[in-house]
Amino acid sequence: MLRRWIENSDWHIIRLLLCNPSLRVAYIDEVEERVGGKVHKVFYSVLIKAVENLDQEIYRVKLPGPAKIGEGKPENQNHALIFTRGEALQAIDMNQDHYLEEALKMRNLLEEFNEDHGVRAPTILGFREHIFTGSVSSLAWFMSNQETSFVTIGQRVLASPLKVRFHYGHPDVFDRIFHITRGGISKASRGINLSEDIFAGFNSTLRRGNITHHEYIQVGKGRDVGLNQISLFEAKVACGNGEQTLSRDLYRLGHRFDFFRMMSCYFTTVGFYISSMIVVLTVYAFLYGRLYLSLSGVEEAIVKYAAAKGDSSLKAAMASQSVVQLGMLMTLPMIMEIGLERGFRTALCDLIIMQLQLAPVFFTFSLGTKVHYYGRTILHGGAKYRATGRGFVVRHEKFAENYRMYSRSHFVKGMELMVLLICYRLYGKATEDSVAYMLVLGSTWFLVASWLFSPFLFNPSGFEWQKIVDDWDDWNKWISSRGGIGVPAVKSWESWWEEEQEHLLHSGFFGKFWEIFLSLRYFIYQYGIVYHLNLTKESRLGKQQSLIVYGLSWLVIVAVMIVLKIVSMGRKKFSADFQLMFRLLKLFLFIGSVVIVGMLFHFLKLTVGDILQSFLAFLPTGWALLQISQVGRTLMKAVGMWGSVKALARGYEYIMGVVIFMPVTILAWFPFVSEFQTRLLFNQAFSRGLQIQRILAGGKKQK
Template sequence: MSLDNYLEEAMKMRNLLEEFRGNHGLRRPTILGVREHVFTGSVSSLAWFMSNQETSFVTLGQRVLANPLKEGDKETWKRHSIFRTRCISKGKLCIVVIDGGSTDNLVSQEIVDKLGLQTTKHPKPFSIQWFKKEDPVVVNHQCLVPLTIGPYEDTVMCTVVPMDICHLLLGRLWQFDHRSIHDGAKNTHSFLHNDRKLILEPLKPPDIETTMCTTFLAEARESEPKLLKTEKMAGLDLFGLVFRVRMHYGHPDVFDRIFHITRGGISKASRVINISEDIYAGFNSTLRQGNITHHEYIQVGKGRDVGLNQIALFEGKVAGGNGEQVLSRDVYRLGQLFDFFRMLSFFFTTVGYYVCTMMTVLTVYIFLYGRIYLAFSGLDRGISRQAKILGNSALNAALNAQFLVQIGVFTAVPMIMGFILELGLLKAVFSFITMQLQLCSVFFTFSLGTRTHYFGRTILHGGAKYKATGRGFVVRHIRFAENYRLYSRSHFVKALEVALLLIVYIAYGYTEGGATSFILLTISSWFLVISWLFAPYIFNPSGFEWQKTVEDFDNWTSWLLYKGGVGVKGEHSWESWWDEEQMHIQTLRGRVLETLLSIRFFIFQYGIVYKLHLTGKDTSLAIYGFSWVALVAIVMIFKIFTFSPKKSTNFQLVLRFIQGVTSLGLLAALCLLVYFTKLSIPDLFASFLAFIATGWGILCLAITWKRVVRSLGLWDSVREFARLYDAGMGMLIFAPVAVLSWFPFVSTFQSRLLFNQAFSRGLEISLILAGNKANIQD
């Protein structure tokens, strides 16, 4: 599925399948992960960004996550070794063997002599021969041997024998007394000692050989005791604790068919969460004690999305799937069963990435809303002056903290590390600079908004949907209306809200450094606004050609004014698209949450009305009430101007007369207010911004409680207001694109900057073919 292979890789397939029989740690593998080679990275800059992102996560990231399980190959020595370890006895280092084949506990005569252990007569003398090639040895003495292995401290009664295979041999007698349990695969001995469970793990053969090759006294002087766990006495494998959380990401992995179909299958029975069936397969395998490995010696070719719309749809699908994962029982069970370190690794490599992404965007909103609260209340000026008078530099620094976190750059950090690992430091720096020149920060900042929108919507309302991307070789120009439909609610609305917050903060805020401080405080937020508003047109092939721009405007206006109806798709009618955009609000919980989130739009009007020159220093609630009266008047005037003549064919002359008189009266009233009162032109613009935010808040509430509004007979008016808002947002975004399209060099610069030469040549050829086709039709 969307994969390609090569002859050299096909020859490795048998080796890969043999991995199912290999030893990869505790259990045999159930999913074999392989690396991906994205061969579409040279098509365009967007494809290069995506291929680097895929390489850093699917290949490098998964290699690290599965590394401990793959390292299990190195522990096959346990199959061929008896249990050997070291202990401390009277400050000396001794070699210990635990072997159930011996009926007694044995100690070497050499150790007894060198440690000065006291011996006693054996109550039942006997003869043994198996540990020495000479004649049978008669055993007459025994002694009490003190030993320490980490937290395990004990004294063991041992029979004294002249053996040279080890210093101390704990046999069946020791296992019986301690009720020891031997794990044949791990070659460990677990038992209870002083109400504490201990697990003894063996040392590797090289360590034992080193000990046996030196004299006992020299080893005792030069070595420190290697003892080794409290609850598990072995070398602490940091990666084994932190990772071992590779799941299944995408299609290259090879599944153990019998294992999965006998344990519930791969996909889920729900079509809602089944859009992420690939990672749920990894969840199921891990929950059912499967083993997921990663193998670097084989790779498969994969074609990724090369157009921004395709990438956005894919990112939206994955983000919505992660939202469903947060709400699923599988993630809950994994979080409950994982240890602390594996839980953290699992969190940050699955749903945690999207949680942190959403928190990053929410931080921008909290920062700006906090700033405008300080601006509206006047606290920023008062606190800054007080801090300056008192010399409180810490408070002054906190108030003037520069929000310079460039989220687009930090999103590319994993790829930079991947470049360093794969290419080296110099090439990594060169590749990073090249990516920045090709506006990778704009792309990743835009992708940040995509993930946040779809992840947050799924958390609030559920119902993630599959979005078919096609994964075709996209070289065609995307129309303005299509981009607007796809990004209006996910990027454009949020970007304009951030822009409104920045304008209000600049207008009414206060900082010690003046204009320079304002720029430093808001530059990253302005970058986010520009990226979210214009990235679809910057990365759009032929996005700044005048001919295409004119065609886009005609197409957008016809789509905006086309009436909806039964069977009319959203791509043809604004009304049908607008109805489709509201389908996710279904539950009472979702409506309540949307209501709470929509309240924030009323903050602008409440703060701005008290900052107008007209109101002066009056802070009574009556001022806020008068602002609502003015808003209602504006709504009534809008209804007069948008009243449909089709419903009043017999009174068109009267309607036109009323509209004309209203226009003249409104203009005269504004002039009189400006002349005879303290109302100023800046006050008019400020009121306009406040009423825009309030109107959008009312519109969001009306859409949320659609049934109530429809029962009141106000739904048609709500639809017209929504059309007006979309028309205004579209014109605001379209205007800069149209201005840049006047200059021919902008289109050429865009093609050369964002796409490689072959792709740019393809664009030029497609334009020539399109022109010839138009001439033939004429």
Template sequence: MFEAKVASGNGEQILSRDVYRLGHRLDFFRMFSFFFSTVGHYFSTMVVVLTVYTFLWGRLYLALSGVEGGAKNQSISSKAVGTILNQQFVIQLGLFTALPMVVENSLEHGFLPAIWDFLKMQLQLASFFFTFSMGTRTHFFGRTILHGGAKYRATGRGFVVEHKRFAENYRLYARSHFVKAIELGVILAVYASYSPLAKDSFVYIALTISSWFLVVSWIMSPFVFNPSGFDWLKTVYDFDDFINWIWSSGGAASEANKSWEIWWYEEQDHLRTTGLWGKLLEIILDLRFFFFQYGIVYQLGIAGKRTSVAVYLVSWTFMIVAVGIYVVIAYAQDKYAAKKHIYYRVVQLVVIVLTVLVIVLLLEFTPFKFTDLITSLMAFIPTGWGLISIAQVLRPFLQSTVVWDTVVSLARLYDLLFGLIVIAPVALVSWLPGFQAMQTRILFNEAFSRGLQISRIISGKKSTA
């Protein structure tokens, strides 16, 4: 939260009249000094993340459009050149970014102590921490530039050895890290499925290893540095608490930490105060989620290798039907689930039978394949999130209509899905033996780690007595 507060403040600075005047009136060298000692660090960090986004979206476009495959077929392969480039990649991997720090420490402490400090930082997972911090600065700095609205955030001075529940971590980092990491992960997965270059494992690793590290860091860092973050029992309790928070109806006197709906509305506060250009830019940025559908529908078997725009337009019927089915089931649940439960079950049965019947007819009379169902999820789930994001921008026009209730209900399901995706690797690591002790040793010194283990043994004996 402290990083978010400072990043938002620097975003407001870069929009201020004072910075504008200083930037125009200082000489070249003083202007550089002013830039890099104030807003420059945050601006450079944002450019790094935007570069990753541009690179991955560009590679995905080349793969889905077939340009990458055509370029590969026309290129002249040379094993000698490939070997040279592979060796160069291995040497450069992470070296140039860490070289300034190693050189500076070498001048102050000597070469061997500098190397040892660098290795110790990696063992303490410093790369995870600073990569996650980079995402925090980028999100709040960029959002403040687009919409303004920097505000005071009570960071507090709480005791550091305190386990934070999963729901609290999700509320803090869902929009700034988790959703973005899932987006990049989906891009990398789709690229691996449809890129001809991804068939060569080394080429794919060389192109995407840093991006995968970014995804893992943004998802796992809040739990890696969370005391007892990989304790299985605490993970189970955290999951139950998260589910209760998601489905809590809230109320007029409720707070964001007790109701998902209150938190969801608070996350849109910056869209209420932004201007027309801010809303327009937000909608343009949200349109990127539609590209998944545009690129993947042409790869489905039912498309029959057709490339006309009609294929993309027809694919929207799936979105309309899917939303229609959800609205029907939600309406039946609200009206019949409590008192006339048999009617609700009849509606569910009719929907399931009709869905199965349509799938059977498609398999029989069209080039539709059963794998198209799984592949289409990668296309239409991002489209749904894009529609929800645009609906949040258009909230003043939609909130008084019946559409808004559907938007809120679908957004709840998406946050539930995102939460399950994030907690899945945490639960896996918590279930495997040894990771909890390893995390405790990384976070705390040896004496505290030993005392923590003894306290667990004592508390376990008390609970069984």
């Protein structure tokens, strides 16, 4: 009754609340004007009010031209700023919602502009957010707790005592007069200001502003609830932090802050991402170093020396290290905040439930997302806005979609680390005992498993057999499809593969140099494996023989490239009209390659173990050649080898896809796995909805 009365009421105040006059801001109006006898197109930004289905131009501002300077959101904010009135302005996003009872406190918040907050008057008023999407799934709950920690403890401490709080996309209230005379509330440059919100805070602080935080008012906020949404958001933020690292704004802040405020600014902006990158680089350095020591024989000598002197203290230290590496310390700030607000018993229960719902797996996977996109932006630039949707998106993502999204950021790195771990298990002398091996490398195996299988573990119906079958058909069709002009990346592997190299097209000299330099690690790894073959160890020639075998291994790789080039040429000439001849050509090349390789192995007297070790050596080397060829794309096209590079890349993608897909398929054979996943990761209402969908789908198929 109350709702109907409100909707039918003629009271002006109620009509104003329900149907505010339609004001459209920053509408671009194109007009032809005659200047000096010539007609020119002139562009205006227009404020329009709709009255009785008619538009009465209210106010217009002439623009310098039709060029789009930056991203849509910051440009719209700065355009709309000139049409606003009053002395304060709230910047609120689409995924934020002002509660009525909280809006009543806005009068108190605005009075903060007149309060004493230190040497300078406040220019941006910040306040906390309430995440209302935490009950959808475990991922949404993890993000809700993470955000709660960030916008309470984090923002509170950033504002006081650190005095380094900026504008982080929260519904902050701006001093309009201050910002309209200092470049607006957003930085709209497309090249460097992807995270336009924090640059508004940088801009305010550099111009003698003061940014505060207040606890007595909050705004509702809907966080991303699906893994792909979360990853896109974190990719965007990581790219933005890469741009901040390269920006003049952060450089100027660092020069003008005192030492303590400078360090606080570093560790609360780009320092977190730099630390994350150092963690991952340390894992790589640790594994490559241990493998090098084992392959060179140095590790064996160290083990013998340690055994003679006694190494019980070292083993105890490694055992305690493995406990710390579980990431317990990273959760302490969040647990303290929940304990202060809702009680420590609730905080302890939440901690236990988060561990049971695989929170460490999710946060380890999230680490890979941050490091990949931050590092790519630092090396090559080219950050772009990634639309996450921010909707209620909890649906099954196909295997091809997950592969496209996480192939370069997680799967490739996870496969490399897995190969290193396997090789160290084969050649390592310090951890021949399984217990010692797990104490030293158990956390690394956990990282590999998280990077390779999290997209399927947190995917709704990720282990349902029928969806697995459909996903395989879809992925097989996608990876086999040829690209071309106008073919999108979601339809063809070739189009996606071309898009994945776009960052190299506009990369500078140093970006390309470091891309090639980092790929050289695969060649050192290859030589270490070849040097360790039984043939080279038993031969009297020693190092000379290892060099010969190393050279022959390169001959095999060159032969593979030549075969791929012949197949590529044969496809162009015979595949359309002479299908039989093309297939005979491929059969002849396959048989010839097997015979030649077999004769080579027989001549060198290689055992089955040597052959498997050689495969472990060639696999990363071929990937290194692919990486270097992509950097030198222009040269490879000039010599006519780009088709061979593309064919080799497709083969690697297929192998990687099969290796990742096999464990998921095996788990999907057992029906209880899918049921367990649904009940573990999603709330009861969503779990019931998935079960009803399966019943309805089964009924339709039976009909």
